[in-house]
Amino acid sequence: MDKSKIDRSMYQKAKVEASEKEHIAAPASTMLADAWIRLKKNKAAVVALFILIGIILLAIFAPIFSKYSFRDTDYNNVYGLPSAAHIFGADQFGRDLWVRTWMGTRISLMIALVAAILDLVVGVLYGAVSALFGGKVDAIMQRIIEVLVGIPSLIIVILFLMAFPAGVGTIIAALSITGWVNMARLVRAEILKLKNQEFVLASQVLGTSKFNIIMKDLIPNTVSVIVINVMFTIPSAIFTEAFLSFIGIGLAEPQASLGVLINGGYQVLRNYPHVLIFPAIVIVLIMVCFSILGDGLRDALDPQMRK
Numbered sequence: 001m002d003k004s005k006i007d008r009s010m011y012q013k014a015k016v017e018a019s020e021k022e023h024i025a026a027p028a029s030t031m032l033a034d035a036w037i038r039l040k041k042n043k044a045a046v047v048a049l050f051i052l053i054g055i056i057l058l059a060i061f062a063p064i065f066s067k068y069s070f071r072d073t074d075y076n077n078v079y080g081l082p083s084a085a086h087i088f089g090a091d092q093f094g095r096d097l098w099v100r101t102w103m104g105t106r107i108s109l110m111i112a113l114v115a116a117i118l119d120l121v122v123g124v125l126y127g128a129v130s131a132l133f134g135g136k137v138d139a140i141m142q143r144i145i146e147v148l149v150g151i152p153s154l155i156i157v158i159l160f161l162m163a164f165p166a167g168v169g170t171i172i173a174a175l176s177i178t179g180w181v182n183m184a185r186l187v188r189a190e191i192l193k194l195k196n197q198e199f200v201l202a203s204q205v206l207g208t209s210k211f212n213i214i215m216k217d218l219i220p221n222t223v224s225v226i227v228i229n230v231m232f233t234i235p236s237a238i239f240t241e242a243f244l245s246f247i248g249i250g251l252a253e254p255q256a257s258l259g260v261l262i263n264g265g266y267q268v269l270r271n272y273p274h275v276l277i278f279p280a281i282v283i284v285l286i287m288v289c290f291s292i293l294g295d296g297l298r299d300a301l302d303p304q305m306r307k
Contacts, residue, residue: 038300045296048289055286059106068096070103070256079272088278091264101279104256105286111168111257112237115175116230122176123183124226128214130184131191142188145181153178157240161249171250175237183229190222224301231294235287242283258283 039045063070068086074094082089088097130141160174194200195218203213219226238258244250245259246266253260258279265276 035297035300039296042296042299044292045300048292048296051285052289052293055105055282055289056109059102059109062102063099063106066096066099068099070095070100071254072096079268079275082274089272089274091275092268097261097275097278100256100261101258101282104258104261104279105282107168107251107255107257108238108241108259108283109234109286111171111175111241112234114172115179115237116233118172118176119180119183119233120226120230123180124187124219124222125214126180127184127187128191128218131188132195132210132214132218134195145184148178148181151178154240157244158249161244166250166252168251171241171244175240179233179237183226183233186225186229187219187222190225191218194218194221224298227301228294228298231290231297235290238283238286 039049072095074080074090077086077090077094078092080086080090080094086096086098088101091097091100126141130138156177157174160177161170164170164173200213200217203217208217241250241257242259242262245252245257246263248263251257251260253264261279262276262283265272265279269276
């Protein structure tokens with residue numbers, strides 16, 4: 001058709017109100033930005049997140065800015081009740097329970113965080129290598145996991161702590177012996193779904209090394225599974241550390257951890273309940289908030305929830 005023969009006077013530019021325009025393209029957004037938007041809609045998860053932030057800040061700064069040390073004794077204030085000077089009261093040696101509670105929270109969180117990071121590194125790499133290489137490599141690696149799964153992890157941890165002197169490093173090592181197994185199995189299952197996808201096959205055709213495929217193609221696509229598992233690993237490690245200290249094979253006096261404090265409070269529960277109540281409230285808050293936040297992150301990072 002000859003465009004020179006078109007009479008432009010027959011046409012008029014349409015005027016459309018801004019409110020009536022059809023928005024075809026949505027603004028660019030990342031997976032994490034979408035996850036944060038969905039997480040904010042979950043009020044329980046947001047409240048749990050802020051409570052955990054508050055607990056972490058208190059664990060870091062409360063012992064620093066207090067005039068008492070978690071080791072200082074005052075035998076004139078043995079089992080002192082909560083007061084303006086001692087917010088949580090005092091223990092059997094007159095030590096300030098406010099400082100000891102937050103120092104114990106700091107130690108428990110540090111143990112759980114380091115153990116979770118070790119589980120993350122070892123479990124993710126182990127599961128990724130097992131799934132990507134497949135064949136005999138996968139079979140041998142999975143048999144090792146089956147052997148570790150067949151032995152109750154608590155027994156392994158207790159035997160390890162009985163063989164080595166108790167301490168923060170020993171507890172972290174004990175928790176890390178089998179803690180990575182669940183992460184490895186979850187990552188392996190996810191990568192088995194991804195290894196035959198087009199983007200992985202394209203990387204293999206281009207000659208990309210298996211290490212780069214794992215680090216750049218596969219692991220980034222399993223972030224949701226990794227994050228959710230870490231969120232449940234941390235409270236589990238805190239509970240295990242508290243349990244070990246409570247039964248007397250973990251940390252011990254004068255060190256402060258939530259398990260040590262709960263053990264000391266349990267012995268005088270009938271006469272001085274405040275010694276147990278405050279550390280127990282803190283550990284319950286940590287466990288419940290991590291559980292709620294983990295459920296919220298599971299929904300927020302679910303690709304099927306993305307609109």
